[in-house]
Amino acid sequence: MSKPDTSRGSLSGFHGPNLGYIVELYERYLEDPHSIDPEVKEYFDEGNVPTFETEAPPEESSGGALQESNTEKIIAAIRMADHIRGYGHISANVHPLETPKKDPRMELEKWGLTQKDLEKVPANFICPDAPPNIQNGAEAIEHLKLVYTSTIAFEYHQVHDEEEKNWLRRRIENGQLIPTLNNKKRFALLKRLTEVEEFEKFLHRTFVGQKRFSIEGLDAMVPLIDEVISGAVKDGVQTVNIGMAHRGRLNVLAHVLEKPYEMIFAEFQHAPNKELVPSEGSIGINFGWTGDVKYHLGLDRQIRTENTANVRLTLANNPSHLEFAGSVVEGFTRAAQEKREEAGYPVQDPSKAMAILIHGDAAFPGQGIVAETLNLSRLNGYNTGGTIHIIANNTIGFTTESTDSRSTRYASDLAKGFEIPILHVNADDPEACVMAALFAVEYRAKFGKDFLIDLIGYRRYGHNEMDEPMTTNPRLYKLVHKHPTPKEVYAERLKSAKVLKEEEIKGMEEAVLEKLSAAFEKVPTDNHHDLSEVEVPEIVEKGLPRIVTGVPIGELNQMNEDLLNWPEGFKVFGKLERILKRRQGAFSGEGKVDWALAESIAFASIIADGTPVRLSGQDSERGTFAHRNIVLHDRETGDHFSPLHTLPNAKASFAVHNSPLSEAGVLGFEYGYNVFSQETLVLWEAQYGDFANAAQVVFDQFIAAGRAKWGQKSGLVMLLPHGYEGQGPEHSSGRFERFLTLAAENNWTVANLTTAAQYFHILRRQAAILEKEAVRPLVLMTPKSLLRNPSVASSPAEFSDGEFQSIIKQPGLGSEPNKVEKVVLCTGKIAIDLAAKVESERYEWLQILRIEEIYPFPFENLKEIFEQFPNLKEVCWIQEEPKNMGAWTFVEPRINETLEGKLKVSYIGRRRRSSPAEGEPDIHKIEQARIIGEALTRE
8 A cells, every 4th residue: 555645636735733643644554554543543444545636536445545525524524623623712602691603614514514424534533632532523523612612712823833832722622621620629619709709799888889890790800810820839930920900909909819808998998007917928018108099009918828838929009001010010020030149141030930910801902001011021131931811801991892992803812913822711600710720821831921811701880880881881781780690600500510509608608798797897997097198208208318339440440341351252343342442441540431331330330239230221232322332242153242241240130131112011011120129220221212202101100109109119210312412303302391290209310410420320329229218210311412422421530439419510610609690500411512612711700500410409509509609690591402391390490499589590492392302403503502602691
């Protein structure tokens, strides 16, 4: 018997997962009939050998081939099986309020098949991975229907990797995902659903009309999260970070993170819940001095699980910009996975920590931050070894139904573009939810990639409990009002299966209610003192302490030499090598240190002190302006090398990553990394300062306000290139004014520096306060054209003996204070433009003050300087930005306060404009010359 020609013939045009398997079986049969399954061998022994010839129909003979018609039946059966695999989800029973749609192509007749036809075909031809009890093709088709169209539906054809796709198919079809829980597990599952439901009912009765964004309709989300955490912990995960919006948050806090009921009740009652003693294992319940609503608050706890050490569970604080917390949680998780105690890149172990992100069905396709965050999942600097995504699918967003909120069939379809496997699960079947959770954890552990569970249920009340959904969604809510709760559905199922009796179910409900009532009794009733305004903590109010940031000149010199020490044979691009080699001797004699070298030396000294550093942003390895070159590339091999990874005295890691073209996602990630790893100096760099516009929610809701709302400390550094060089509106302004508008209660430092030494000292100061109570973020308007300007370079002594100065006087001016009649105040690049003009002429009547740190504003320092000029007649503020932008509106009242009514500060700059800068370079130069000229003119 010769081997068939599989390149042509009736089977050649079909490419299902079974065809190759049949051909392989047949070839093995030809080589050794006893090497294959006896059932399949018997099938071939009886002459059922598929032919692949097309020239003429095969003739039937005793030892011959299968009739062409029988071959076509096999092909039809295979095609039907693949249709079930690919489209079974459309007719699956995954919508609690809807009857599954019938798919005509699930019927044998549509494929020209009968039950008898399929009974002649071995099961392995149709479903190679079917359980052993599946005997023939007919049973295999029914098995596939059961698997793909029940209360779990599968979409995985978007996964391109063949190994992953085949693994998914095998695990789905081998029958192990069909829920078969033992009675003990079923009892525990019903108990959990009872806790979830009774908690919501208790809140509804006790705190009438208060918002809680209840979980009801998606109750199974809690046991689903339970199983994800339990499965991950068994695989060795020590930290689980959760991000979620409002829906069901209080229930997750109460039952997954075990936040005591009485603390949640106290938040409803406005009672002093800080006075309640948290249960054992609590790390911290998040409070700031202004606070936040209860359904935004997070929690950080140690939970003891069976047969393991304590596991850290964190539910991230969340603002009303729903999906932005996802990127923050990814940053949490990467930080928890990395070891930073040694030189070089941090060592990542994705098995140590895992993220769970719970999305809304309207928010997942509706908010672009989701795509930005998903895009981080496989990138070198941002991957976290796979995130478990859960869509809390109510099939509605506020009052907008799905048909008006997305252009795709499913809320989850965005994930297909990232090749993420998707399970759709009926929230009324908690056993299916358990199986989905275990499958997700298994996939993550094996492939280290994201997985998505689309939990489809409904929302029992309106968007919040004060809404009346019948106003806008009457048809949907008629169905909801008639539908039993998930607990009632499951309890009835267990009663029917004789697992539990009615009295046992009632007893379960009574026990939970008793526990809730007892917790409520612990809540204090006296809440009058809770109405007073909470004061800012003294340590925050006081501002930063004075910190010594200089480094001995010998150490600076040695670090500089080490930074120029490359591996033998490593060939740096010639032009760049010449530029870098000029740095030799910069810290000796009459050397000068430019901005880029000051930054590198700052990083080197910080990791030498034992503080890890992480820098990321678009093109941050080289630097947008080709100034940094902190990662070198061999011009012949393309190999990478960073001298900061091989410094002999480094005691901590250094990481630098070119980021994707994303602002909100990456900034949220870096903020999360810093919050979770507060000992690390984390820096995010915008390609241009205005690019930060796309991350405004992260600035507003997290970085500026996080500590006041949640007590969430951060020392994140943001580098925002800013300065007017005639490059048009979008590459000029870092929107300085926005950060100053958000500045209050010492929530961050906002600075605009003019010397390399100042940059060195402020970075070292920031690293020194990271783990102190005084820590706060740092917003730096960094230069562009000034990066190579000699006027910005500093002498070696300024690094060893100096410190950060909030105000710098213009060198060469004001040597005789009695002669000074005019003071010009400014910040950033325009100070260097002024310096270039005053170098060539004598201005005895003038002093120029550079305000390097705009916030906190240096009141005392500035007042002392003004007092040095007894004949002062004029004070003005000069800036490049239009009058309604930049620092002017912020500094004007503060400068006037320091002048104490003796004088009033005036403004020199561009007039109020809607656009930040001119688009024509020549116009820019004319305007710039006018501004400088006015500043250097007496009244």
